[in-house]
Amino acid sequence: MKNRIQGLLAAMAIAVCTNVSATGLATCDSGPKSGWQPIQKLEKQLSERGWTVRRVKEDGGCYEVYAIDDKGQRVEAYFHPVTLAPVPTKSR
Amino acid sequence: MAWVRVWPKWQRLLHAGLALTMVAALVTYEGGRLHELAGYAALALALLRLALGFGGPMPARFTAFVRAPMVSWHYARAVWHGREARHLNHNPLGAWMVVLLLSLGAGAAATGALYVTDRFWGAAWLIAAHALLAWPLGLLIPLHIAGVIHASRRHSENLISAMWWHGCKRAESSDRARSPPEA
Numbered sequence: 001m002k003n004r005i006q007g008l009l010a011a012m013a014i015a016v017c018t019n020v021s022a023t024g025l026a027t028c029d030s031g032p033k034s035g036w037q038p039i040q041k042l043e044k045q046l047s048e049r050g051w052t053v054r055r056v057k058e059d060g061g062c063y064e065v066y067a068i069d070d071k072g073q074r075v076e077a078y079f080h081p082v083t084l085a086p087v088p089t090k091s092r
Numbered sequence: 093m094a095w096v097r098v099w100p101k102w103q104r105l106l107h108a109g110l111a112l113t114m115v116a117a118l119v120t121y122e123g124g125r126l127h128e129l130a131g132y133a134a135l136a137l138a139l140l141r142l143a144l145g146f147g148g149p150m151p152a153r154f155t156a157f158v159r160a161p162m163v164s165w166h167y168a169r170a171v172w173h174g175r176e177a178r179h180l181n182h183n184p185l186g187a188w189m190v191v192l193l194l195s196l197g198a199g200a201a202a203t204g205a206l207y208v209t210d211r212f213w214g215a216a217w218l219i220a221a222h223a224l225l226a227w228p229l230g231l232l233i234p235l236h237i238a239g240v241i242h243a244s245r246r247h248s249e250n251l252i253s254a255m256w257w258h259g260c261k262r263a264e265s266s267d268r269a270r271s272p273p274e275a
Contacts, residue, residue, distance in 0.1 A: 005172065008238055012231065025122070054214030066214030074213045 025089040026078040027060035036081035039063065045084060051075075062087050098180055099259040103152060107255055109137045114197050117204075118230055128208060135201035138194050145194075151181060158191060159184040171242075177268045178247045180261055186243070189236050193229065200226035 030036065042063055043053045050070030057064050062078040069075045078087040099107070113134035120127035145154040157179075159167070164184040170176035171185065182190055203222040206212045244251045254261050 005242075012234055012238070055216060057216075068210060068213065072210075074208065074210060 024059040024062075024064065025076070026062055026087045028062035028078070028080050028087055030061040030081045033081075037084055042079055042084050094263045095260045096180065096263045097259050098151075098261045099255055100149075101259065104255060104257075104259055106137060106141050110134060110141065110193075110197065113137060114193075114229060114233065117201070118226070118233075121226070128204070131201045131204045134197055135205060138198035138201065142194055142198060154187075154191065157182040157184075157187045159187060164188060174246070176246070178264065178266065179268045180263065183243060183268075186236075186239060189232065189239065193232055193236060196225050196229055196232070200229065 039056050042065070043056065046053050046065065046067060052068040053065060054068070055066040058081075059078070061081070063081050063084075065075075065077045065079060067075050067077065076089075078089055079085065080087055113130045116130035117127055117134055120130065144152055147153075150156055164187075167176055167184040176183070179186075200222060203218055203225060207215065207218050207222060212218050240251050240255075249261060251261075
């Protein structure tokens with residue numbers, strides 16, 4: 001009985017440890033960070049388009065932006081850190 | 093041999109609904125329409141079950157099956173040594189699992205629902221709370237199923253078909269946790 005319970009717990013621990021890897025919606029081939037444009041420039045560019053930027057973080061070598069767009073919609077969008085061009089994401 | 097209906101239909105339907113919506117939300121963890129719909133449904137069902145746990149029919153109330161920590165600890169030790177008593181209602185470890193699954197499920201769904209409002213969109217602390225509440229379910233649900241299979245084998249019965257199908261278990265004189273609970 002003890003052995004069976006121990007074996008089960010061990011198997012589940014391994015399953016959990018190998019499974020914790022969240023994935024992003026896009027990746028960018030953006031090279032070293034020294035070549036990246038500053039986040040502030042992206043924020044300025046987006047606010048000029050009427051977006052309200054809530055948060056910018058890095059994900060998969062891209063800038064990931066949480067914002068309310070010019071139509072009032074919640075958006076999660078990706079931009080290339082070097083060109084600041086929008087990066088298409090796989091649809092949800 | 094006497095059989096008693098332990099899980100009434102409403103309880104079996106609630107269980108099935110919670111199981112399906114929580115697994116659906118975990119599988120679609122990257123977000124999207126299905127993730128959100130599953131989450132809203134799970135939130136409604138978990139809140140309903142929690143409310144019935146305080147004010148519902150006697151056997152379904154938390155006071156009918158949740159035991160004090162020390163009692164539960166002794167039960168866990170008995171399981172370890174393979175000599176735990178059979179319970180008609182949830183056993184003490186199963187009871188704490190019920191409490192944990194319901195509270196984490198409700199908490200995860202509530203933080204997720206808040207996150208997709210305009211007010212909280214992009215709030216890093218909220219999505220962190222959502223992840224912290226939701227991911228343990230990925231471990232606890234398999235552990236719950238493992239516990240059910242283990243208890244089924246120990247007492248030679250099929251607890252899965254009792255909860256998912258007919259709702260009945262055999263009654264034995266040595267059973268614990270009949271409802272209403274013993275002192």
